[in-house]
Amino acid sequence: MTNAAEIELASVSKHYGSNVAVDQISLKIKAGSYACLLGPSGCGKSTTLRMIAGHEAISDGDVVLARKVVNDLPPAKRGTAMMFQSYALFPHLDLVDNVAFSLKMKGVEKAKRRSEAMEMLTRMELEAFADRRPDQLSGGQQQRVALARALITQPQALLLDEPLSALDPFLKIRMRAELKRLQASLGMTFVHVTHSQEEAMALADQIVVMSDGKIEQAASPRQIFQKPATPFVARFMGNHNVLSGRLVQEDAIGVTIETPGGRFKGVGRHHGDPDCADIAIRTDHVRFVDAVADSLGFSGVVTNVEDLGATVKVSVQGADIDTFTIVLRDADFFARPVKTGEAVHLSWAEEDTVVLGHPNAS
Template identity: 50%
Template sequence: MKGNGAIELIAVSKHYGSTIAVKSINLKIPAGAYCCLIGPSGCGKTTTLRMIAGHEVISEGDLLIGNRNVTELPPVKRGTAMMFQNYALFPHMTCMENVAFGLRMQGVAAPERTERAKEMLARVHMEKFADRKPDQLSGGQQQRIALARALITQPSVLLLDEPLSALDPFLRARMRDELRRLQQELGITFVHVTHAQDEALALSDIVVVMEDGVIRQQGTPEEIFNKPRSRFIANFMGGQNIFKGTVSESSPAGTLLGRGPDSFLLPGYGNATTGEDLEFTIRTDLISLGEQAPGDAKNGQIPVEITTVEYLGLWVRIVATTDDGKEITLMKTESEFRQAPVRRKEKFIAYWKPEHAHVLA
């Protein structure tokens, strides 16, 4: 590994004429961390990755890798390697030749680069395919060769542009495990662009959510999923229901939204003012259904009618509609559903523990 793989972006922007693709972002990624950049199409995540790689010129700001300011350096002098979405393997070369290509460009002697290429092929479990051409490989096998080619130059940072998007779901899960294993074994900083929420949550030490060229939130997968800062992040990451109400009472002990039996209690949240509108989230797996709510669910309940029941194998997805037309999604394990099945058009009380509520900024 070449040098310290810590990355720091300081007020980095990217302009394309009058269009601002990335707007003065600040980001620190510790050496040896796995960081996923995630967000909708056009949010600036791939542009950010390409600026780190040196394939896009930074319009404003500075980029540090290790202790060096690499803002003006070409890609080959940054200690980074990039794995492209389409893998970009040379079709006329064997797997061995593809993997050894970076060493060849560095002037490494043939015996050494062959030996190192063999070692790298073994690391990605592709040694048996050394003499095959890329068109003789499956998508997953091509990805392993592209990964080996990127890693053979011992970069301090590996940059991955949606590397799993072309794979089928089963293979995607296997390669996700492979990426994490390699990253942990090699201790290299990985920066991975994806639009898949499950991918980001499964792989990352740090998740960075982007929208409109800015970073909306960064943190551990648990923080991003359980404590989204905004409606956008809660909707984008999924797994949350969003409720809203008007503050009727607030004290250091908590806040009450609305009045009467349909009010919502937010314990521990005392920063509200009377008359203010607030939004809060409840995870889809933390909402229950019953003929009535138990006593400990007081001020965390709402009447609903079941509109959709979807069997998904390990999970059952239930959609229920409130009296005012709002849809609520509930996720139940198959065993939970079998113990208390529900059907379309049945009416229940949806309830939750107030302490499971998370207030959105």
């Protein structure tokens, strides 16, 4: 449909008085890829998206679209389109006029803009609803109208600010698939803000995890899932336990850290302060055993059991760790069930550990 744009942020910051919302972030998003900015509320992800769009002025650094610095260009001149969380549809206009509105603002004559709007509605499978108004549509249909309105300008990049947040869980899954299909068919660069780890994993070619205005890790979903770069990423993604302590040994394979509850091994190199060392262990790679392996497990007490259907989530307290999570396949759990209050022994393989870094470590 259009030429996709590479997006680059070069040491971009945003200050609101003394408050730093985005702190010198640098990032490259490949042309034609699907990138998700992921993080908790207030981490700077929506502000970053708005700076790319031109709806927020940057304080420092450069926003580069298709190899052109666009800091001083208004949104309409950047070659981007933005889809807002609220969809921002005009309630008094039918779908055709909603979708055609930006072309009307550009002076495109009525017959041509309505024809192009109908083409976009057909692409979104909404042509049968063309004469309806937004309040006569479902949430998913309204979202597709907002997408059609953004895409009719033929942007090089589509920017989406939490587009699925207002939808019910079942519709979110359907619209997730629709967004992925649409992006692949258009070959356009999509940048999507979300606070949902599952949403980012399902959609993105590149996940950019943000915290406190900084980028903690930017990588493929598989890399983020298997090898989180920092304690924040490991905890936020929710699929790793984190053990924190002091570095006491390092060799060619990995490290040993000392925590209040014992010593634990991890695979990888430690960089930075030896008094601040962290190891992550995948929640689904921990097993109940008869005896604890040295430095690769501990004993504790079950504090909670949640049957999630295909998996069972077990929480354990021990080794001076408040909550350590184990996720088991249902068949594995029920072959050897445990209950709250039961003493258990946990173990994991050394190759299933990851030594974590810190964003400011040299």
